[in-house]
Amino acid sequence: MTLPPAPEPRPTDAARALFSELTGRAPDGLWSAPGRVNLIGEHTDYNDGFVLPFAIPHRTVAAVGLRDDDRIRVTSTFADGPVEVALHELDALFPTRRDEQGTGSDHAPAVPEWAAYPLGVAWALRQAPSTGSGTQEATGSGTQEATGSGTQGVDIAIASDVPVGAGLSSSAAIEGATASALNDLWGTGLDRTALARIGRRAENEAVGAPTGIMDQMASMRGETDAAIFLDCRSLDAHLVPLGVAEAGLAILVIDTRVKHAHSTGGYRERRASCELGAATLGVPSLRDVAVDDLPRARELMDDVTFRRVRHVVTENQRVLDTVRTLREQGARGIGDLLVASHLSMRDDFEISVPELDTAVEAALAAGALGARMTGGGFGGAAIALIEQDAVDTVSNAVGAAFAASGFAAPALFTVVPSAGAHRDA
């Protein structure tokens, strides 16, 4: 008889243990935030468009305790060791500026990149207008000292079971867990949408990754059984019941293990193309371009810019179509929309990689109703909408296709829509 493998420590236990290793005491509390899968609506968020993500069961946990000085110390099971700075030093560390090409930072902060996520959240939160008990000064230039809240030091220990760099937004999860903890302990009193903005500001300005608001909103505001239909211009969010299990279906995640990085290269280039397309069309953002406007757009811009524009414009429409189809027909109706989204990212936006295409093709060939890459692209994960009883068949088919192509084995698991950020203990 073979014994089952020892269970992995849950991230709550791991964060608690790491905290006591760091400080020799128990934390004041534990806060967690999930990763997310984006069902559809890719690279539409920073174009003021629509997205339809949901939070997944995988979570990042922050065990946090107040200190009696003004220093902030962070550590993570993912990192080599703790990083410690005085809170007032954060204002000198951030924001990080990238060079014109966006290929790297010309003012790289003097902390390891992973630490820029939690420290960036602390920095952004100290700059935010407070609705809590603390007094506040006007914000604006982003350089003023915070008062009232955010002046007491903290120790933070982080553990996670969100795959890192897999397009499942471990970045929003670490931001959401940290922001929730500091918001409670510092009494900043911000709501979940405001905390999502704090996370985004940390990612954009402290880390230097030019991402939109989708990931943070999904992680902060996720709910069990529902996707979040988010208008990234107004930040209006509506829950859309997915009913995947009720329809006898499951969502399989295929993590290709090809790591992507948002703070470099392609992501930044795609953003620039979208801005050029919008400027050429004389609109504030591609959100303001309809599918019917595409023939005119084709006349006005080069082929590459046009195809980037066409992806965003048609993807926005596909999100709207997906929401309507979910309401009218349920999850079984959305397969073709997922496939169309993938093809648009492969051919027009050109952010797929061979591993993602193989995952999608193999899943569809094995009977998936629909499949697409999810997240920013250039690696990361794909999702497949499959029959509940086909999890093994599809997983095996994808594994075999990867082996036949000489790719490293993917990680395969199913996900259900799960709760957003909250306090655990």
Ligand code: ADP
């Ligand atoms: P994704 O969000 O798709 O996982 P990103 O590149 O946006 O990928 O974010 C991954 C980065 O976030 C990691 O390289 C690391 O710097 C940071 N990060 C995420 N989770 C953790 C963690 N648990 N501990 C420390 N850093 C983390």
Ligand code: MG
């Ligand atoms: Mg991310």
